[in-house]
Amino acid sequence: xxxxxxxxxxxxxxxxxxxVNPSLEVIRELVARGHRxxxxxxxxxxxxxxxxxxxPVLYTTTLPSPDDDPEAWGTTLIDNIEPxxxxxxxxxxxxxxxxxxxxxxxxLHDITSYPARVLARRWGVPEISLxxxxxxxxGYEEEVGEPLYxxxxxxxxxxxxxxxxxxxxxxxxVDQAPDPFVGRPxxxxxxxxxxxxxxxxxxxxxxxxxxGACQGDRSAQGDWQRPAGAEKVALASLGSSFTKRPAFYRExxxxxxxxxxxxxxxxxxxxxxxxxxxxxxxxxxxxxWVPQLAILKEADVFITHAGAGGSQEGLATATPMVAVPQxxxxxxxxxxxxxxxxxxxxxTEEVTAEALRGAVLELVADPxxxxxxxxxxxxxATEGGTPRAADLIEAELPRR
Numbered sequence: 001x002x003x004x005x006x007x008x009x010x011x012x013x014x015x016x017x018x019x020v021n022p023s024l025e026v027i028r029e030l031v032a033r034g035h036r037x038x039x040x041x042x043x044x045x046x047x048x049x050x051x052x053x054x055x056p057v058l059y060t061t062t063l064p065s066p067d068d069d070p071e072a073w074g075t076t077l078i079d080n081i082e083p084x085x086x087x088x089x090x091x092x093x094x095x096x097x098x099x100x101x102x103x104x105x106x107x108l109h110d111i112t113s114y115p116a117r118v119l120a121r122r123w124g125v126p127e128i129s130l131x132x133x134x135x136x137x138x139g140y141e142e143e144v145g146e147p148l149y150x151x152x153x154x155x156x157x158x159x160x161x162x163x164x165x166x167x168x169x170x171x172x173x174v175d176q177a178p179d180p181f182v183g184r185p186x187x188x189x190x191x192x193x194x195x196x197x198x199x200x201x202x203x204x205x206x207x208x209x210x211x212g213a214c215q216g217d218r219s220a221q222g223d224w225q226r227p228a229g230a231e232k233v234a235l236a237s238l239g240s241s242f243t244k245r246p247a248f249y250r251e252x253x254x255x256x257x258x259x260x261x262x263x264x265x266x267x268x269x270x271x272x273x274x275x276x277x278x279x280x281x282x283x284x285x286x287x288x289w290v291p292q293l294a295i296l297k298e299a300d301v302f303i304t305h306a307g308a309g310g311s312q313e314g315l316a317t318a319t320p321m322v323a324v325p326q327x328x329x330x331x332x333x334x335x336x337x338x339x340x341x342x343x344x345x346x347x348t349e350e351v352t353a354e355a356l357r358g359a360v361l362e363l364v365a366d367p368x369x370x371x372x373x374x375x376x377x378x379x380x381a382t383e384g385g386t387p388r389a390a391d392l393i394e395a396e397l398p399r400r
């Protein structure tokens with residue numbers, strides 16, 4: 001008879017809220033089940049992963065910090081992808097040294113953590129991707145990947161990037177090309193509801209398992225109560241990174257400032273001063289950071305950048321959404337929310353107080369929107385969440 005004993009599980013991620021937060025409840029559950037979990041992470045997130053019960057394994061990163069101006073990420077495709085390769089080359093020797101003599105039984109990794117995949121293969125242990133957003137489907141490369149990278153591969157900088165990536169993989173014993181190395185993991189747990197996945201019917205579920213939202217107890221982030229007299233509540237937030245949008249926030253204030261019965265909670269992040277917003281009406285509450293899930297449990301509408309975390313929290317709380325995507329996967333998430341019939345979508349430059357107010361009032365008055373949200377909420381409840389994710393991870397552990 002074989003049995004599993006207490007295992008050493010190593011998680012690898014980057015210093016970004018949208019990549020760390022989705023994994024934390026899974027880590028907490030694995031620790032509660034008696035496993036030792038180490039978590040490779042830059043210093044900025046040391047306390048956050050330790051609070052979940054993991055042992056932080058710290059490394060120095062070259063990626064922009066969540067505290068940096070979002071312009072640090074640049075404006076072009078190559079600006080966005082090159083930093084991850086640079087950071088992988090920088091981090092791999094640090095992580096190899098940190099784990100020397102303490103190799104894990106299994107590797108978990110965020111989709112951005114290239115060193116984790118190299119090390120798992122070097123150590124000969126199972127590797128599982130924890131994807132905080134959409135995954136590739138059959139035909140993804142032809143429909144999305146090739147058109148996206150075609151022009152870049154014709155440029156000198158793009159060719160240098162792919163050549164450097166291939167050379168790094170070969171040096172470390174990986175015989176895959178960069179695209180499948182990044183986009184085609186051998187095993188993947190998808191930490192979003194299946195409703196948010198484009199072309200879900202073409203996803204290989206022998207590789208990817210949708211476990212849905214792993215939200216857990218957020219009481220440590222604080223509570224929030226609907227103010228007395230607030231008939232309707234709106235939450236507006238652009239997440240943690242791409243928050244330098246004072247003009248957008250001003251339009252939000254204008255949209256709700258004279259709207260009878262409404263209360264607006266406006267999260268502005270670290271890069272905008274409240275003074276840039278002009279006079280703040282009494283029914284508008286401006287904060288740098290909010291306990292988002294607690295507010296969404298009370299909110300009637302969510303104005304969001306459509307990040308994966310926010311999108312699924314909106315769905316889990318059956319909250320209609322106005323999607324204003326800012327970067328990367330947010331555009332695809334916004335498309336999916338609109339296609340599901342539970343959101344309206346606007347480019348940032350087209351957000352005006354009038355358009356925003358009209359979309360909000362239309363959404364909250366539409367019974368079909370409410371019905372669709374209830375159906376999705378019920379579907380999400382069956383996906384398993386944190387316990388199922390932990391079960392699937394334990395199933396991949398080597399038997400003793």
